[in-house]
Amino acid sequence: MTKTNEKIHVLADESLGGIKREYVEVDRKAEVGDKIIVTEGDDFPVGHIDTVAHWYDNYDDGSIDLFEGFDNDIFLDGNREEYRVLEPTNIVHIDGPDGTERYEMVDRKAEVGEKVVVVDDEDSSEEFGNFRIGEVGTVESYATDDTYFGEYANVRVSDGRDIPIYLHEYRVLVPLESSEEEPQPSDPIDVIANLATRVAELERENKRIQKELGWYEVGAGSIANLRNDVADIRHDIAKLEDRIVHDYATNEDVTDFLYEEVKRLQDEIDTLHKDNRRNGEELAKIKDRIDDFQDAENDRIYNLYAITNGKRDEKMFTAEEVATLLNAMRERQ
Template sequence: MNGQTTNVTVQKDETLGGIEREYREVKRKAAVGERIKIVAAWDTHDKYDNGDTFIVDRLYGGAGVSVDEIKTLPDEGNPHGYIAEREYVVLKPTDIVHVEGGRYRMVERKAAEGERILIVHCGDERYVNGDIFVVQRLDEDGDVRVDGAEDDMYVAESEYHVLVPVHDAVPYEAPRASLERTTTYLPVDSAPADPAVQSVIDELTALVSNLSVRLAAVEREVTELRAPTPRSLDDAAEALRNALRKFDESLRKPSTRDDVVVRAKADVAELLRTSRDVPFTHISFWPKVAGEVTYWIPLQRVEFVVNRKKRTVVALIRYLPEYEGGSVWARGIAKCAPGDVFNTHIGRAIALRRALGLTVPDVYLNAPQPTEVSVGDLIRNWQGRSIPVRADRSDAEGLSLSYVVGCGYPVIDDSRENSAGTNEEEAAA
C-alpha cells in the first residue's frame, strides 16, 4: 500500500541543528517514532488542533496512535493520548532545507571548491550537525578543506551533504555498474543458516578465550603483589592500579584486527534485529527480522552496497515494498582511508551506525591493520592486480599463500567473504 502525498510542511529538524526542513505530508498509518501533523482534528479534548505536530509514542489498537503529550486524566476522556488515523498525515522528511531564505537540496556527493556543505553526520568535535561551510579548496587527495574552528579544516565526505539550490539540483546517481549489492532482507519463512550462526558463535568463543588469557595474566600480577615483599604499600598499590588499568585498556581496545571484525559482525547482527524509536536522537527503525515475529509492525529492511573499487560500503535503510514503494528512509556510508586495508564487515558496522544516527566506536574507525597474510585475503601483485590468496597451489584463480609471503605482496582486502561461504559476487567495474 503506497502512501498518498498531499502537501508539504516546513519544520525545524533538530537532527540538523534546528535548520528548517521540508516534510512531505503522506496519508498512511504512522510508525512509532515518526512525526505526524493534525489535518482533521476530531474529539480533541482541547489538547490539539489542526496544524499541530507530534511524535508517535505508541500504536493504538491498529486503528490509531498514542501521543503522551496529549494524554488527559482518566475522567477527562483521553488517558491514552489517542489520535485516530483519519486525523493525521505522516510527515516524511525530504532532502530540501531552507537556509537564509533560500531552498536547497541536500545532495550526497563529493563537494567542489566554492560549494556550500551542511554537516549531517558529525564526526569531529570542532563542528556539529547543522553547521554550514564553504569549501575553500580540495587537497591532493580530493578531500574537502574549509575554514572553521581552525584554518584549512578537513571534513570527511561521509559527514556532509552538498547544498544545491533547488533550481539547479540534479539527483546524484552512483555508477550502478560498479556496485556490488547485497541485502539482509529475507522472507519471514526463511531462517538463518545454521553454519553461519555457528561461525559467529565460534568467533565470539575465540574472543572470550582471548580475554580469559589476558585476565589470567592480570590475576598472576595480583598474586605476585599479595606475596610478602620489601616494597612499600604505596608501591604495591601503584602496581595494582597499573595492572587494573592495563586490563581495562585491553577490554576497551581489542588487541587484534580479528577481534574488531568479530565485534563488528556481532554489532551488525544485533542492530539489524533491534527496533529504535527515540525522537531527535536517531531515526525510527522498525526492521523486518527473518524468521521472527516482532512486537512491532515491520516497516523497513537494510540493504548494503559494497563498492570494492572505491573501497566503500553504503547502508541503505529502505521501506518495505508495501510502504512508500520501498524508498530509501536513511543511509550511511563508510569509506576506507588511503593506505588502510579494506574490510566489508567493519565497513558495514560503520555505515549502519551512521545510517541509524548512532555513535561509531573509535575501534572501528582506527582498527589495527592486519599483521600477516591469510587464506582468503586479496593482495595486489606486481602488476597492480587484485588477486585472492589460496591455501595450496597458484593458478589462474589465485596465488598460493607461500608464494604471496615470499613475494611480499601487500594485503588490500581481508574481508574473506568468499572463503567464509557467502554467495556475494563481485560486480562488473
C-alpha cells in the first residue's frame, strides 16, 4: 500500500487484474466486498486495510467480518473499532517506460493512438481473440463485424498481440500530467470522496437493476452465445431470402401457365358461342323447310279430299279449313 495523500490510498484492484488504483476514505457502513481501513481500535491496528467478507445486518454499530483479519481475528467489533470505507476512484497507476504514470479511466470511444485498459473479458475466446482484464494497449484501428455490437477496436497490447475489443470491454486511459490534477488534502478531497460515494451508490443501484433484469442469470460467455445466435439468425434469413426468390420464380412460371390456360379456355368459349349462333341459324332454316313441307302436304291432302267428294273444280280450302275438316273426319271415325 502506498499512501499518496491524506485520505487517499493506492491499492491493487483485483477486479482490474491487479492494477493499482486510487481509493478515497468515505464515512459509511461497509458492505460485503468493500475495502476498509481501520482508523481507531483495540484489536486491530490503525491503518489495517482489509476486505469485508460478511456484514451483520442485526448490528447497528457496523460490525463486520474480514477476509484476512489480524492475529487470527476476523471479527471487527463496531463498538471497539472505527473504520472508513475505501471507495475506488477512476484513477489508476500504470507502469510505463518512463516510470509509473497516473491515468483516469473514462467510459467513451477511444481515438486511434489512445491507451485503453480491458475491464471485461467474458467474451475472450480462441475464436474471437484471447484477452484478460487489466491488459493495457493502444488502439491501432477500428473494424466492424456482423454481431450485435458491430464496431470493435483493434488494440496492440504490450506483448505484441492484437486483440479485438468492443466499447463495453475497455476504458480509455487519459493521462493526468498536471500537478493541478493531483488530489489535495483540502476541500477537493471531500469533493472526490462525495463523488466516489455517489459513484458507489450508482454502481450498487446498477447491480440491483441488473439483478432484477436477470442479467447475472444469463451466465458467462453470454455475449459469445448471442454472437453465435445472431450469426445463425442471419444464416436462416439468407436461406429464407433464397427460398423467396425461388418461390417467386416458380410462381411467376405458374402465373404464365395459368394465363395461357385461361386464354385458351376463353377462346374455346368464344368458339362455342359462335357454334351456338350458327346452329341456331341452321335450326331456323330447317324449321322453315319443315313448315314449307307441311304446307305442301296440306295442299295435297286438300286436293285429294276435293277429288274424292266430287268437288275438284270447286274452290280450294285454306289450310285452316283443311285442318278443321281433318279433325271432323277423325271424330267420325
